[in-house]
Amino acid sequence: MSIDYSEKIPNNVDLAGDRKLQRALESWQPNFINWWKTMGPAVPTEDVYLRTAVDVGREGWAQFGHVAMEEYRWGVFLSEHNADRKIAFGEQKGQPVWQQVPGEFRAELQRLIVIQGDTEPASVEQQRRLGETAPSLYDLRNLFQVNVEEGRHLWAMVYLLHAYFGRNGREEAEALLQRNSGDLDSPRILGAFNEETPDWLSFFMFTYFTDRDGKYQLGTLKESAFDPLSRTCEFMLKEEAHHMFVGTTGIDRVVTRTAELMREHDTDDIAPHGGIPLDVIQKYVNFHYSVSLDLFGSEKSTNAANYFTAGLKGRWQEERRKDDHVLTEDAAHVDLVRDGVVTTEEVSALVALNHDLRNEYVQDCATGMKRWNRVLEKAGLDHRLSLPHVGFNREVGLFSGHHVTPKGDVVGPDVWEASKDRWLPTEADKVHVQSLMRPVYEPGKIAGWIAPPTNGINDKPFEYEYVHFA
Template identity: 70%
Template structure:
């Protein structure tokens, strides 16, 4: 049977929170601070009810309930996937041993750091998307934005629970810090660079939920393998919700490309800006930017920290159980492509254990290509010769081996002057961003949608597109 979530408690949960009065009081003390943060940094647009999905159980069978909810009254809580009593550690030096229900002292600092970094990303995206409701292209899209926002808020709760329950005073202090940092703040920014970027328009939102939330999928996937079972179970449930965020991104870009393709065909020109559409080359620039900023989230191509996390059993590989090796990685090498000062590429072989970030990034890139294929299929079906592509992994990088080099989207290493002369062709310009923002006029009428994006193929939970997904004042 799925583990039911207790919505009678002040903090909904399926971890028997009422059985630990000290923990319950601590989290009830944090709750009003979270609500203050949400009121200040959460969505600007006020609503009288949003058609939201709320978890009712954590098992595979029917865990979601849909209804109109007043967003400030959303019941954020603590949900862990069902426990497997026979689960064993699947990798590293502790492989084969029972998973841990408590934090081993020698790994306390590392586990806390991993949880804090993951936790910091969750409120950051809410802050980045704070103003988007003011320019929503339809009630359907507005509803999806709020669904993403409340679930990111719940993912913050997931990490805060772990910090409070397993890391004592240090954990409680870190939980406070998650509300004190703010996306883009000059004094207290979010930890990771991509979460300090502005998400100022809906094309950027679709790209963020496609590329950056997809990074989240892979990071959560590695933590789901963790020998620390509460973290594993937390991430397993978060992945169920993360899937919807990526769906919003995938289908959002689908719909932008579909509408742009229609305008190209109807007007027999790629210059569709005057027709109220987003030109295909601008969409490509957005792909280039959001893909490469998201690549930086994987860290350097080689990492002793990642190797140590793996050996200790703290963080595995994507789908560790499907790997056909010894799950210890004490032998074997991985080929690494490196830029050189003379403008050429060379290869180096590094120990596989040191290249875990590169391994995860490779899985991510392969997944990202599926979206590009979707979007190119739309162009092909409309008889348009233009094709989207992912840029070379060395392009526009601020982290890793490529950070000190200027690499073009096709992988050519160039000098600073060549980069400066061509940058406008590869990345969104100030003019591109201003144009896209100029299209962002809100459409709040049922069944209507902005002219720059196509309507969805299907509505939410078998509801039609013209359903009243959001009640506005």
């Protein structure tokens, strides 16, 4: 299933065989390019060393080379078709998957696709000006790689809207370019995608925590009985892995440099020495983790139950689960606050599916903590980073309306107000981090607040000229 790059819109879905659909997408394409020029990366470049998808198989699916950003070949790519695939969960478990949208689920499927599609351009908008303060050409290239692939993921959802949802789908595709991150009149749908990404520490946190939420959301849609959506998300997950790599290794390198400065100057307060103190890194972890947890929705959700029962949205790695994949007789425990303490409540497993997905995410996020703490341990430091309690700083779900400390204690509003500056980034913290954000565009050079990477991109050295400026 190689991708046809002779087409105006590269694709492996035989757009040429559906002229009406092809014309509709080609009419949307200029609007997308205009959005990219207006809301995409603000740094003018001649070309960037980017990877471009050329196939959807397991091996050799991408090629690398210098590409002019506005000439990047965004397109429509679905993973391989499996003619024997069956629905793996819900009331229709065991039946053939759908190649068209069942009328009774049309509105629900369209809504799921629109919400997923809305997150993709939002993150590009949030990161628009980050290139102006890139700590190295390597990092600038990684930012641009994330940006172009988020743009391609938008194309993935727009294709589904155009191909399967008629006029309503076309209107929703137009609206995806009309909303903008943080816009007071027309904001993005999900709260986390209206937050600023004003500095590179925030960017690394976003790509670690928020893109990791994206991984799990895509993983549930990959299980969908609507086969085109499943195949779309399966391929998107290949690209998403790099985005999380950027966050994981980015925070690695910040922690490494912080540890070096702490040892060199024998102090925790490395701000005067051009570093980011560990307590500030912890505050950024607390904020981005808690905001990302809100993206999973309420711990108890009848919508999630209905999506599962209908076959629209499964669980993470559904077919590896050792149960009946129907769940009508199963129970689960969800976290909540009762009588001023955090406790659990038994509910139907169907109602607790958001909670189940969130638990998978939490375990995954914990691996980053172990990784970064090994950096501190290797440096001979006693300090450790940690994830706050899942109830901390929540605005969505059963913890919203409660004040929970990072350790999991429920406190009153007075205690919260008096203590929150120890737990969340203050204006002074943000100002200090922002003060370090100075561009370093010379090949092989890097800003003083972050360590260089262990390896370059695609076997290229760190000193390689990943970006040529206009």
